[in-house]
Amino acid sequence: MTLDMLPIGRFARIVAVHWPALVQEEARRLRALGLEEGARIAVSHRGILGGRDPIAITVGRMTVAVRRAHAAAMEVEEL
Amino acid sequence: MSRQRPEGNRRVALVGNPNAGKSALFNALTGARQKIANYPGVTVERKSGRFVLPTGEPVEMTDLPGAYGLDPTSPDEEVTAKVIAGHFPGEAAPDVLVVVLDASNLEQHLVFAQELLALGKPTVVALNMVDLAERDGLVLDAAVLAEELGVPVIPTVAVRRRGLAELGEAIANAGERHPGPGLTALGQTERRVAAHAMADAAILSESKRHRLHAKLDQLLLNPWVGPVILLAILFVVFQAVFAWATPFADALDAGVSALHDGVKAALPPSLLRDLLTDGVIAGVGSVIVFLPQIVILFAFILAMEASGYMARAAFLMDRMMASVGLSGRSFIPLLSSFACAIPGIMATRSITDPKDRLTTILIAPLMTCSARLPVYAVIIAAFIPHTSVWGGIGLQGLVLFTLYVVGVVGAMAVALALRSSMTKGAASGFIMELPKYQMPRLKDMAIGLWQRAWIFLRRAGTIIFMVTVVLWVMLNFPKAGPGESQVDASIAGKVANGLAFVVEPIGFNRDMALALIPAMAAREVAVSSLATTYAVDAGDNEDEQALELGDQLKRRWTLPMALAFLAWFVFAPQCMSTIAVTRRETNGWKWPTFMLAYLFGLAYIAAGATYWVAVAAGL
Numbered sequence: 001m002t003l004d005m006l007p008i009g010r011f012a013r014i015v016a017v018h019w020p021a022l023v024q025e026e027a028r029r030l031r032a033l034g035l036e037e038g039a040r041i042a043v044s045h046r047g048i049l050g051g052r053d054p055i056a057i058t059v060g061r062m063t064v065a066v067r068r069a070h071a072a073a074m075e076v077e078e079l
Numbered sequence: 080m081s082r083q084r085p086e087g088n089r090r091v092a093l094v095g096n097p098n099a100g101k102s103a104l105f106n107a108l109t110g111a112r113q114k115i116a117n118y119p120g121v122t123v124e125r126k127s128g129r130f131v132l133p134t135g136e137p138v139e140m141t142d143l144p145g146a147y148g149l150d151p152t153s154p155d156e157e158v159t160a161k162v163i164a165g166h167f168p169g170e171a172a173p174d175v176l177v178v179v180l181d182a183s184n185l186e187q188h189l190v191f192a193q194e195l196l197a198l199g200k201p202t203v204v205a206l207n208m209v210d211l212a213e214r215d216g217l218v219l220d221a222a223v224l225a226e227e228l229g230v231p232v233i234p235t236v237a238v239r240r241r242g243l244a245e246l247g248e249a250i251a252n253a254g255e256r257h258p259g260p261g262l263t264a265l266g267q268t269e270r271r272v273a274a275h276a277m278a279d280a281a282i283l284s285e286s287k288r289h290r291l292h293a294k295l296d297q298l299l300l301n302p303w304v305g306p307v308i309l310l311a312i313l314f315v316v317f318q319a320v321f322a323w324a325t326p327f328a329d330a331l332d333a334g335v336s337a338l339h340d341g342v343k344a345a346l347p348p349s350l351l352r353d354l355l356t357d358g359v360i361a362g363v364g365s366v367i368v369f370l371p372q373i374v375i376l377f378a379f380i381l382a383m384e385a386s387g388y389m390a391r392a393a394f395l396m397d398r399m400m401a402s403v404g405l406s407g408r409s410f411i412p413l414l415s416s417f418a419c420a421i422p423g424i425m426a427t428r429s430i431t432d433p434k435d436r437l438t439t440i441l442i443a444p445l446m447t448c449s450a451r452l453p454v455y456a457v458i459i460a461a462f463i464p465h466t467s468v469w470g471g472i473g474l475q476g477l478v479l480f481t482l483y484v485v486g487v488v489g490a491m492a493v494a495l496a497l498r499s500s501m502t503k504g505a506a507s508g509f510i511m512e513l514p515k516y517q518m519p520r521l522k523d524m525a526i527g528l529w530q531r532a533w534i535f536l537r538r539a540g541t542i543i544f545m546v547t548v549v550l551w552v553m554l555n556f557p558k559a560g561p562g563e564s565q566v567d568a569s570i571a572g573k574v575a576n577g578l579a580f581v582v583e584p585i586g587f588n589r590d591m592a593l594a595l596i597p598a599m600a601a602r603e604v605a606v607s608s609l610a611t612t613y614a615v616d617a618g619d620n621e622d623e624q625a626l627e628l629g630d631q632l633k634r635r636w637t638l639p640m641a642l643a644f645l646a647w648f649v650f651a652p653q654c655m656s657t658i659a660v661t662r663r664e665t666n667g668w669k670w671p672t673f674m675l676a677y678l679f680g681l682a683y684i685a686a687g688a689t690y691w692v693a694v695a696a697g698l
Contacts, residue, residue, distance in 0.1 A: 025152045026508045031267060032147030033512065034187055038268075044293075045300040047398045054397045054407070054509050056300065060186050063296070063513040065394050067401075070508060 001078070004055065004071035006043045012076040014039045021073040030070060034059045040079070089138045091130070091250055092173035093205075094159060094195060096188045097145030098514040099179040100207040102126075104237035105142035106523050108246075115530055119169060121666070123158045124428065132251040133244055141173065148191055148267075153431040163198070175253045176202045177246070182219055182234070183212035183515070185281065189274035193265065196228060201253035204232040205246055210239065211515065214291070218283040227277045230256065238520045292387070292516045299391050309395055312388075313414065316379045320372050320418045320449070327371035335364030354551055362547025362600060363540070369419060370535065372449060376418045377531045378524065380411065380426060385519035389429075390511055397509050403491045404498030406432070406509040409439040413490070416446035420657045421535065424664055434502040438494055440664060441502075441674055444657050445490035445650065447483045453603040454648050455479055461629035462641040478645075486649050489681065501673075550597050571596050585683060586643040586690030590635065595653070602653045639693035646689040650682035 006012055014037055019027050030036065035057065044063060045056035054065045093101050105113075109128030118125045126142040143162060144155035151157035158167065165172030178195050180188040196202055206221050225232040231249040235242035265273065299305050339360045346352040383389040389411060397407030408430045416423030423443045430436040463475045550571070559568035566572045575593035582592050590609065598605035606628070613631045632641070652658065652675050661671040 023508065026510060028150060029147065029152040029510050032152065032190075033510065034190075034271065036268070036271075045296060045394070046302065048302045048306055048395055049398050052398070053401060054394060056296075056394065056513060061184050062187050065390070065397070065407075065509060065511045065513055067397075067509050070510065 001076055002072050003041070003043070003057070003074040003076045004068045006076055006078070008043050008046065011040060011042045011079040013079055014041060014074050015077045016075040018073040018075070022070065026070065030066070033064050034062070035064065035066070035070075035074070041076070089136070089174040090141065090171060091138045091175045091177060092141045092143050092162065093177045093179055094143045094163065095145065095179035096147055096181070096184075096191055098184075098512055099145065099181045099188060100237055101142055101145060101179045103520065103523055104177075104179055104205060104207055104235065105140065106526055107237040107240055107243060109140055111526055111529070113526070113530075117663075118158050118167065121154055121158060123155055130247070132247045134251045136251060138175075138250070146191065149194055154433060155431065163195070163200075174201065175250055176200050177250065178202060178204045179207050180204060181212075182206050182209045183215050183217055185219070185224075185278035186271075186275050189277055190267070190270045192228070193270045193273060196230065196256075197258050197265070199256050199258050201255060202230045203246065203249040203253050204228060204230055205242070206232050206234045207237060209234045210236045210241075211517070217285050219281050220283050221281075224277065224281040227280060229258070238523070295516050296391070296513070299388070300394060305391070305395050309392055312383075312392075316376070316414075317417070319379065320376050324371040324375050328368045331368045331370065332364075335360060335367065339364070350555075353555070354548065358548055358551030359544065362550070362604075363544055367536075369449070370532065372418050373422050373535055374528060374532055376415055376422055377528055380415060380422070381524050381527045382519045383411070384429075385517065385523060387514040387516045390513045393509075393511060394513065401509070403494040405438060405494055406430075406435055408509070408511070409435060412439050413443060413446055416443040416448060419448050419450070420444045420446065420654065421660050422531065424657070424660050425531070425534070427664065432508075434498075437665065437670065438497050438502045440661055441497060441670065441677075442490040442494050444652055444654070444674065444678060445486045445493065447486045447649070448602075448654075450602040450654065451482075451648055453606050455482060455645065457606050457609075457628060458632070458641050458645055461632045462636075462638055482645060482649055485646075485685075489650065493677070493681075547600060550600060554597070566593065582683075582686075585647075585687035586640050586694075587647075587686070588636070588640065591640070591644060595651075598653045600655050602648060602651075605648075605653070638698045639690045642693050642698070643686040643690035647682045647686040650678055650685050652678035652682075 001012075003012070003014070014035065017030075017035075017037055022030070035041070039059050042058045043055055044058045046052070047054045053068045055068060055071050056063050056065050057071070093105055095101050105126060105128070108130045113126055113128040116125050117123065123144055128140050129137055130140045131137050141162075143159045146156040146159040148156070149160045149163070151160050161167040162170050163173065163176070176195060176198075178192045180192060192204065204224070206219065206224065209219065212219060219234070221232045221234050231253070233242050233246045233249055235246060237243075299308060339356050342360065343352065343356050346355070380389075383392065393407030393410055395407070396410040400407055400409050409427075412423045412426040412430070414423075415426050420443045423446065424440050427436045427439045427443070430439060459475050459478055463478050466474050468474050468477065553571040553574070554569050555565065556570060557568060559565040564572075572593065575589060575596060578595065579587070579589040579592040582595075587595075590613070594605045594608045597608045609632070610628045613628065613635075636644075658671045658675060661674055662668060665671065
């Protein structure tokens, strides 16, 4: 399952990230924010108008907003 | 930009992740004695100030832009990386680093901290916002952290001035370090693992208490309730900007008038007196009256930023902004532009993606700013009948609303066009930390407000002053001969004659062309300049003189002309200050020139189309 499909409130671990699908700078920024392989995360909020975009992700003690395209590049495993 | 720093003073740089409370710590250490400038060549703010260590040694303190690492992903991070490495032209490398950590987000902030410590510079760690961590049920042991990191770790609460003396002490004693291979050889992933281990070791106790911000987010980011709350907040902001500012603006206006009359009465009639009163005081005064609006608007923006709500507003609006190729970060700058494009363009600094930021700057003038209101109000009152349509909706209000909507729709269309041409690039992503909620501190707000107000006033004192003087000269020279009107004889009059030829196809007459010239300084001047022209024109004819401006307009303009004039002002970049601030924020004349060209082009087309459609419709 990719991260954009994860229902709100469920915890998961990022098992793989398809880095080449992301713009290099954004990939670096995601890494810097701790969104990379091995991170334990949960989807905490979704945007208005159907909730496709953006997605708020809890990682550690931090909440990070990303676009669906970023989340779709991350393979997760529910915990 | 002057940077007179006595040689020999050590340089101390505050560095850390965004949202680590760096600016609050910087404010607490240096107080209001700060120098704000741009780093040369980039529009990243350079904040510096003086701090006296407990030993009596004065040091120069800089607040480096927040960064997640030394491998830059934004202009801010690039500045930080270069300054620390000593590679930034004209900037000496800092002698001591103060790494600022958010105590309640250690496992994240320690990643960058390790990268900084690996540099081997004299370093002190400020474990900041320990009070908020305690509020979240997190108790930390700074000594454990100091042992792990090998540098002093000082718990601080910047906003309560806790730990500042100890921090100063540690800075004074910070010396050369030789980081072991355990720090230097690590990659990003190893640092993350180490950060987790260190954070776990430093945590003495942690309660599973539900954190306040999670609860607030449940409400404020709710897909249904969230937008309603945002809308309500925005309504209050607009209400404040337009209603609360009025008494202050009126008072300033009265002050400017009093000064104008006072100077006029005190000095003997001369050219110099006229330059001073009709040129300088009237011109600069017409811009100064916007200060209350700008201060109130920025008070709200700063409060929204400091409280952490701004990021939530961006989150809520991201989807809509994405549809025109922008991101949620553009929302607040564009919103601010409804009051005035200048604070709006200044607020684009929070947009990390350079192309996003440029697009936002370029469309900001299309948001209907408050300076257009006087123009709209006069024309609408004169030409649009005071009647109701569709049961109770006033036609005048409807026209005004339409003008706002046309501006917004135009901006969205331009954003789309720009994003697929001049500012083309990978679809701008939206990756943003949602910081913890915090009570905004009055002192930080006051410092921020003062800085914004000062930037605005300084511009009024320089660029606007110069433009005003030039316009005054153009309107007053050469002197009119007997029986000739000064306006006709002046350079501006001649220019207007030339301009009239250009704007004739879009239905403008010479008076309208003339009004456009002084309105370059500020849009609302169009009104006073029309009033002056018709007052001069009326001469000694008392019946004519008694007519209000609205009646004058009605006698001299047709409805299609008036509508074309309104359409012109929706798009025309008639504001020197906006052009000047765009030059400042984009670092050159390329983009302000482009902005002028495209906005005038749009204005010309819109006014022309309006005129001919209205004529064809028989209005």
